[in-house]
Amino acid sequence: MQSPRVKATGRAEGRSTVLSRRNFIALAGLAVTGATAGALIWRFQPAPDHDQPRLSVAEAFASAGSGQITLVDIRTPREWRSTGVPVGSIQIDMRRDDFTEALSVALQGDRSAPVALICARGVRSARMVRQLAEAGFSQIIDVPEGMLGSRAGPGWIAGNLPVARWQG
Template identity: 55%
Template sequence: MEQAKDPAPLFSRRRLMAGTALTVLGGGAAFYMSSLAPGYAGLSLNVREAHQQAVAGDITLIDIRRPDEWARTGIGEGAHPIDMRRDDFTEALVTLVPDRAAPIALICARGVRSARMANRMSREGFSNIIDVPEGMLGSAAGPGWLASDLPTLPYKEPT
């Protein structure tokens, strides 16, 4: 009579390794997903629309990147550079656009910072914030300002 084999032990080395790998990968995926651009439920424009509307004066386009980024790529025609890291960012924005209901579009490099800042500005009482999720360099939303061959102006350091 053939003896039945014992099933694999509940806590075998193989099962322990597989469980550890799944835990690490699952945690890594959760971290990756949390580091992506936050959702912004408001309006958005592609870079061509943002350029056309900024040049026409229909929106105020704010480039929220850093000065070193502006120096490398230039600033999109029609955009106003205001570094989002400024302690007085909101005050600088209100100086440029006093009406918190006016349409203000935000652009950064790849759409992550602009979405975050759009959420922040909405919480701070700006009611017509528009995200440009393609950014200057492109993202999942599209090729971006530079790859779309939209005009840029050189950045000049303030003196």
């Protein structure tokens, strides 16, 4: 069987434009490499700096369990469904337009109550810690390891801390 003739356009006569196996493998390799690089960049993205207190995930778990803090998971419902939620936490999606009001309700109106924020990798919690401090919450604490780990440490899940299925 003869191979199709290739026109000057680079397409074989009588064939639609399709990727060759070699080109497909090369593109797939680039996609995987790009996704891996993107995940690594995201994982090690520095969290915004702030001057609020920080807790390790183990400290946050112990403090929430003893009632010393309210632990708030600020991730999205999709993330809660995917990994579960930290035992002892409440969930308030940080994207809510009424996030500060919802947090205030959860704290029974006491903006001086100690509250610790956890997200996936500590970037969003650091941002929200700053915003909530500016909004008048006086004891906002960051859990910079997050659920999945960051530069601050391995995270809630890798730390083998208890996770509950999200009931949403």
